[in-house]
Amino acid sequence: MALYPPTTYAPNEVDSLWRETARPGQTFPALQSDIEAEVVVIGGGFTGLSAALHLARDHGVSPVVLEAGPIGWGASGRNGGFCVPGGDKLGLRTMAKRYGLDEARAFFDLTLAAVERVAGLLRDEGIEADPQPGGELYVAHSPKAFTRLAHEREEVIALHGHRQELLSPQDLTEQGLRSEAFHGGLREPVGFGLHPLNYVRGLAAAAERRGAALYGESRVIGWSRDGARHRLRTAGGSVLAGKVIVATGGYLPEAIHPGLAGRVLPILSNIITTRPMSADEIAAQGWSSTQATCDSRALLHYFRLLPDGRFLFGGRGGLGDDPASAAAFRQRLEKDFRAAFPAWSGVEVTHFWRGLVDLAFDLIPHCGPLDEEPSILVGCAYHGSGVSMGTETGAQLAALAAGKTTPALPGFMRRPPPRFPFPALRKFYLGSALAGYAAQDLLG
Numbered sequence: 001m002a003l004y005p006p007t008t009y010a011p012n013e014v015d016s017l018w019r020e021t022a023r024p025g026q027t028f029p030a031l032q033s034d035i036e037a038e039v040v041v042i043g044g045g046f047t048g049l050s051a052a053l054h055l056a057r058d059h060g061v062s063p064v065v066l067e068a069g070p071i072g073w074g075a076s077g078r079n080g081g082f083c084v085p086g087g088d089k090l091g092l093r094t095m096a097k098r099y100g101l102d103e104a105r106a107f108f109d110l111t112l113a114a115v116e117r118v119a120g121l122l123r124d125e126g127i128e129a130d131p132q133p134g135g136e137l138y139v140a141h142s143p144k145a146f147t148r149l150a151h152e153r154e155e156v157i158a159l160h161g162h163r164q165e166l167l168s169p170q171d172l173t174e175q176g177l178r179s180e181a182f183h184g185g186l187r188e189p190v191g192f193g194l195h196p197l198n199y200v201r202g203l204a205a206a207a208e209r210r211g212a213a214l215y216g217e218s219r220v221i222g223w224s225r226d227g228a229r230h231r232l233r234t235a236g237g238s239v240l241a242g243k244v245i246v247a248t249g250g251y252l253p254e255a256i257h258p259g260l261a262g263r264v265l266p267i268l269s270n271i272i273t274t275r276p277m278s279a280d281e282i283a284a285q286g287w288s289s290t291q292a293t294c295d296s297r298a299l300l301h302y303f304r305l306l307p308d309g310r311f312l313f314g315g316r317g318g319l320g321d322d323p324a325s326a327a328a329f330r331q332r333l334e335k336d337f338r339a340a341f342p343a344w345s346g347v348e349v350t351h352f353w354r355g356l357v358d359l360a361f362d363l364i365p366h367c368g369p370l371d372e373e374p375s376i377l378v379g380c381a382y383h384g385s386g387v388s389m390g391t392e393t394g395a396q397l398a399a400l401a402a403g404k405t406t407p408a409l410p411g412f413m414r415r416p417p418p419r420f421p422f423p424a425l426r427k428f429y430l431g432s433a434l435a436g437y438a439a440q441d442l443l444g
């Protein structure tokens with residue numbers, strides 16, 4: 001069942017800054033015939049395109065990709081462009097308790113390797129995605145939150161040995177990150193910002209160059225078995241394939257196969273961007289660094305100054321995706337932005353857009369076959385960190401589909417997300433969680 005209105009899933013134009021500033025991308029035509037492939041991928045975002053690229057480049061398999069909209073139309077072409085370690089909402093300590101220390105360490109390693117994989121693809125495939133180096137900074141929204149960040153740093157060192165840098169408010173000011181709203185920060189050195197639409201278009205071009213066949217405007221609307229193989233139907237044709245990779249993120253089409261129902265909770269993430277600011281305007285706030293930054297709220301904001309002097313400010317949440325709810329959320333986001341950066345209170349916001357990110361019931365990303373049909377592989381649930389984790393999961397899915405070993409993949413990720421209990425109540429769970437997070441943030 002779809003949790004949002006049909007317009008959320010219809011491949012209409014996204015009014016994002018990325019669309020306006022991206023390098024021209026290739027247009028991939030719709031599927032117009034009946035074809036066969038060893039592997040078919042549903043979804044043309046980071047996960048599906050990375051799977052296709054790695055299958056073609058590293059495993060000698062030429063897959064077919066079917067994308068409902070233009071390539072990169074989903075979350076991949078419209079996100080904040082934070083290519084940073086992450087993918088879960090569980091936390092390292094709980095992960096270690098639940099799955100064991102070795103598994104938690106393996107996951108942490110995977111999150112670091114995922115960022116390196118994106119950097120490697122940009123380099124090796126010649127993808128121009130405007131990387132902004134500098135890792136990721138978490139800024140504390142309260143003194144209590146700063147104490148928590150310091151504690152988290154110790155935990156990461158104890159559990160993994162990885163070192164993050166603690167910064168006082170004065171350090172932040174000296175580094176061109178001044179805001180009265182923040183009480184210090186913690187910098188994760190691994191990670192960078194990028195232009196997500198340029199990245200996803202670059203991935204598509206590389207996948208095609210390596211031998212994948214890509215089809216845009218080709219929504220899968222029917223799925224049946226044909227002997228041991230799967231036949232996926234679109235409006236214009238069909239693909240008969242031995243293996244299917246489902247890479248549809250928060251846009252998971254639950255109705256097309258019973259094995260997909262109730263497995264993810266799609267939630268909205270929202271972004272505003274300003275007009276380009278002058279050097280004087282930037283100096284007035286004292287925030288001149290292009291550091292990719294998040295605050296420490298449970299309902300976090302993510303933000304960064306872009307190379308052309310625009311400011312990007314994002315936040316998750318909003319239960320409805322009708323025009324009135326979207327307008328209300330935009331207003332709220334603008335208010336939060338101006339509260340954190342008062343010197344920019346008069347700077348116009350030029351763009352607002354939103355899209356779906358996917359959560360799993362167990363709060364970890366997933367990458368593996370359906371129990372009942374092992375020839376169907378599912379990769380999703382990056383909890384808002386899919387630039388790196390989606391790319392990595394795609395590479396792991398490619399190896400699984402090619403029958404190779406995947407030693408880097410923690411055991412707990414090697415399956416699709418478990419179904420939510422009473423999936424019809426997912427919006428209700430989300431509403432309760434959002435209210436709980438808001439209350440938590442008020443307490444500091």
Ligand SMILES: Cc1cc2nc3c(=O)[nH]c(=O)nc-3n(C[C@H](O)[C@H](O)[C@H](O)COP(=O)(O)OP(=O)(O)OC[C@H]3O[C@@H](n4cnc5c(N)ncnc54)[C@H](O)[C@@H]3O)c2cc1C
Pocket residue numbers: 042043044045046047048066067068069072073074075076077078079080081082083084218219220221247248249250251252253256268269270271302314353354355356357358379380382383384385386387388389390
């Ligand atoms: C506003 C926003 C900000 C974000 N910011 C960040 C960030 O800064 N850093 C970060 O790491 N992550 C961020 N994310 C999350 C990240 O974008 C996603 O985790 C990631 O893009 C998921 O990639 P994907 O390929 O799995 O899914 P998607 O990119 O969502 O692609 C899924 C595709 O499947 C297609 N599809 C669905 N059904 C069908 C069908 N039946 N047939 C064919 N195709 C179908 C859809 O059209 C869609 O294009 C953000 C997300 C949003 C929405």
